[in-house]
Amino acid sequence: MGLLKYAILGAAAVYGFKYATKKRAVDGKSLLDDLKDQAPKYVDRVKSYGDQIKRDYSQTSELY
Numbered sequence: 001m002g003l004l005k006y007a008i009l010g011a012a013a014v015y016g017f018k019y020a021t022k023k024r025a026v027d028g029k030s031l032l033d034d035l036k037d038q039a040p041k042y043v044d045r046v047k048s049y050g051d052q053i054k055r056d057y058s059q060t061s062e063l064y
Helices: 004-020 031-063
Strands: none
Touching: 004 031
């Protein structure tokens, strides 16, 4: 039973990898290419959220 579970998980992983790396006919880019292009924007967004949380924490801790 355990072997069957790992075989199914392996097949799903291979299918997901093929789906993520498959090039589109329209522009010749894949899903991973899109993620790599947009990664700097996501990093900046996460940094701004981190700064906002730090600022809110410092303001709250100053009150007490």
